[in-house]
Every structure is written in structure tokens, then in C-alpha cells.
Amino acid sequence: MIQVMVNGIPGNMGKIVAETCAARGLFVVPYSLTGEIIVENESEVAGKTIQLLKPSNREERIGEVLKQYPDVICIDYTHPSAVNDNADFYVRHGIPFVMGTTGGDREALAKLVADKNHPSVIAPNMAKQIVAFQAMIDFLSKEFPTAFSGYTLSVTESHQKTKADTSGTAKAVVADFAKMGLDCSEEKIVKVRTEAEQMEKMHVPEEYLGGHAFHTYALDSADGTVHFEFQHNVCGRKIYAEGTVDAVCFLAEQIKNGSAKPFNMMDVLRSGKMR
């Protein structure tokens, strides 16, 4: 049974990931790294009591965790400001990890695991279906760069109203289409941030107004007779939790096979070919 320590509890994402791990048959160890700012020392998640370790006491307590769970893999859903410090901690203690937290110094993070050849999966987007979609558009732009010559591209994305910036996924996909001569600069991406429009125009379910990521890419021929459309609409955070568990299972398998090293989500996706 794969043992995981989900760090970032009692945060929302940490809790969802821990519950998803338990639901998919992984063993959630009763410890979690969290921030000094968290007042509690324990939290109830996935039907068990999780001990919360803070930066101030984690060095002295990690020994008892590793003694009980020597094969534990860490999952990190903490805070951008903790990314590099936590990665250092995992490497120092020889704990394989899946980094789902975004932000921090990504270059330093990549260098750290590369230098130590540390077993890890680092991905800014754990939704493997969306990573696959992006790879598919990348394939299109590389293989058939003139297929959509003369077409116009329009992009609409909807996220919870608290998200101020433009979707990073939309920007990445637009960059691929730009290689095909389809211009849709960042300022032309339509951002839907009002709840009325989200329900009426994008058909976001009311219960997910507070947390969703809807994207529509439309390609239209100059004469208007041909219309292509690609959508990826995500409600809540379940897809990221599921992708994270896939990453953990992949990493555990690599460790078992003696072939563990730093990976990304594309490696996890490609591994499906071998099954």
C-alpha cells in the first residue's frame, strides 16, 4: 500500500487530496507539514486525526514519521512561499515528493531535484487531461502549422470572480495557436468574472461559481462557413486531486522499479502507454 503524507492540511486543497488518496486506496499517514501561522496542532481529515507539523518542530519530529512510514511519499499543496523550503526539506530527508503547489522559485526547484536526481513529480498543472489537451494543441501547431491559415481565434475563459489575472492555461494554449499564425494576444482573451454571465453565457453550475475554470477556444474560417471549438470546463478541484494521486502512483511505481528521478506530468501521462 502506498503511504502518503499530504502537506498543506488543513488547507482546502490538502484536505481534498487526502480524501481522494484515501478513496483510491492509498494510506494517508497521520502527519502533515503546515504553516507556522496555523494555530491547531491536529486536524480531522479522511476519517482520521492528522498531526500538524510546523517549520519550528518538523525537524525534530520527522524522525518518528520516517521510522513508522519509511516509504512515505510527500504531496505538497502548501503555499507559494513554502515551495522551495519544503523541497529542500524533502531532499534533505530523502523523501520522494509530488509538488502540486504553484509559485516559488521554479528554476531553483527544478535545479535542486535535477542536481540530486531526487524522486519527484513537479507540475504546475496536475489536471492530466488538461496537460494532454495542451500537448495535443502543441502537436497540431508543430505538425500542421498552416492547417488553420486565415482562420480567426477567439478565446473565452471563466473563473471565480476573485481571480484577477488571465488564465495561465489560456495564455499557454494561445501561444501555441500563435505559432500557427492565429493571433489572439493576451488582452483579447475574454475574461468572464461576473456570476450572472458565468451562469448565462458559460453555463457554470451555481454551486461552482466560487471555484471553476472554464475555457473555450473557437476557430472560424474567414468566410464564416467553418467553425471549430475546443472546451475544457472544470468545476471544483477534484480533477487536480485525481491527477495528483495518479502522479503519486506513477512515482511509487518508478521507485519500486529502481527508475525514480525527477518527472513532470507529461511523464505521468505517457506512462499510460506502458500499461
Add this chain to the structure above:
Amino acid sequence: MIQVMVNGIPGNMGKIVAETCAARGLFVVPYSLTGEIIVENESEVAGKTIQLLKPSNREERIGEVLKQYPDVICIDYTHPSAVNDNADFYVRHGIPFVMGTTGGDREALAKLVADKNHPSVIAPNMAKQIVAFQAMIDFLSKEFPTAFSGYTLSVTESHQKTKADTSGTAKAVVADFAKMGLDCSEEKIVKVRTEAEQMEKMHVPEEYLGGHAFHTYALDSADGTVHFEFQHNVCGRKIYAEGTVDAVCFLAEQIKNGSAKPFNMMDVLRSGKMR
């Protein structure tokens, strides 16, 4: 200037293709192969009078065509029953051709051009954007076969009410998704054939009720929180005419470079990489 003889005039597709050729700067020669059943001996297309050659007189008259237009390329939009006979004619007279007509004995057709290494583009679907889309889904199914495990696939297609059978494109795409474990057998593909539903549900413009090809593929996660959707909606036949002209231009370039041989639409698409 590329010289083309568009065969299948006065058929609808032949006319559209001839007009598209003229609009894109190709020279449409004033001759066209047509069926014995056609009563007229000439037809007005793209602002000129086209002589119609029938199977009964084309052998004696092709000499005058080739004498005036030695570099002519034939485009075939005739009839399934004429496919193999016409291809024999092109090969016998050394005329490069683009075969846009579907049906006939495709194996015999492929063997003929392969045996003679005859300059040609043969494609059951001349819409290069749709060929690119299919290649993209094929890439997805081969590279990331488990990316959408547990998802359900639903497919809806709408065509003019006179089309009795299920869309061949939909069936081909479904076959690719099936490789990913997504089951949507042919009988589960929803065929929309009533005009009311086409306008209300599929948003087909009224003027194209008589000729359109709309396809929607939807992928939904088991818990309903993730929805992917791919659409390709074609009104009229312009896309096929444009793709045909692309194929002719590609073939002309290969002939000029001394590298002409039998090609398909994927070759035409890939050639975009070299530009």
C-alpha cells in the same frame, strides 16, 4: 500559373471547386470530363464556357486539351462509379490528378497510382482542417491512452436530412477514442436529421440546412465535474473546395521539384511545415 481541368462540371461540387480555383489565381482550362448522362455539351462556370467531354468522345478530344495545356492537373469531383475509370484515363494520358470523389474501388485506385508512381493526391476528405483534427485525436489516443480513463464519451452529428447513414468522420473519431477505452459504439452516435432540431439544438444557420456537417464530441468525468468538448461545424462545401486547391498547389510544387508521386491529404498538411 497552375492549369487545372475540373472534372464533374456541371455538378455542384465541380462548379464550386472551379470557382474556388479561379478565385485563388489558378487557370481553369475550358474543358471538363463529365458523365454520358449529361445532355449539355458546355457549361458556364467561373465566368467562362467549359466544353464538356463525355466518355464516348474524351479519348479523341483529350489530345487538343493536352496540346494547349501540357501541364494541366485534373481535379476529379465526378461520381463514385467513375472513380476507377477516370483514374485509369489520367494515368494512361500522364495527367497528374487530385481525386476528391469518394467511393469506387479504393484499393484498386491506390494500387494503380502506386504501381505507376503516378503524381496524385487521393483523399476521402479534402477538408484539411478536419484531417488535422483527426490526426490530433489519433495523437492523443496513441500518446496518452489512459488520460481520459473513466470518462464517458457522447457524440452528436447533424447533416442535411437526406443523409441516411452515420457520419464517416464521427465513426473514425469514435474509433480513436475507443482505443482510449471510451465506448461510444456507432448506434450510440446521435444523428440529428430534423430541421427544427438542427436549428434549435445544433445552431445550424437556416440557409445551410440543406448542406452541413456539424459534429460535437463530449467527454465527461465520472463525477460530472470535468467536461471536454470538441466541435467541428461545416456549412456548405467551401472547406472541401479550399482543401482541394491546397492539394493542387502542393502537387504542382512537387512536380516542379521533380518529387511528384502518390500523396494523401496528410502529406499536403505536413508540407505546411516546410514553408
